[in-house]
Amino acid sequence: MAEMCGNCRNYLDSRGICRAHPPTAKDDGSARWPSVSRSDWCGEYKVVPPPVNQGLRKLASA
Template sequence: MAEMCGNCRNFFEPRGGGVCRAHPPTARDDGTARWPSVARSDWCGEYRVMPPPVNPGVRRLATV
């Protein structure tokens, strides 16, 4: 899988634009705080692999 924001665990896309949640939001002059905007195709050195999807069948086998 390509190491880009769209595939990163820190990427969040609430409504339209994507943001990076690798670090806390940064305070702005107007009193609000925001995470930095990123595009799906961006990339940085803090890329983190998305965890694999949960498979309830495998989890059930492991607890039997």
């Protein structure tokens, strides 16, 4: 899988923002996370964990 924002656990797809670091303060007193494109890359890539398979979890606990 390519190491880009769209595949990173810090990327919030519904809003196109990166949450790798705290939001940055703006002049108007608000704070915002940076807007990024799915194809951007910053070097802070974190792998998205695979979804939990409930069937395997039940087998492991049996």
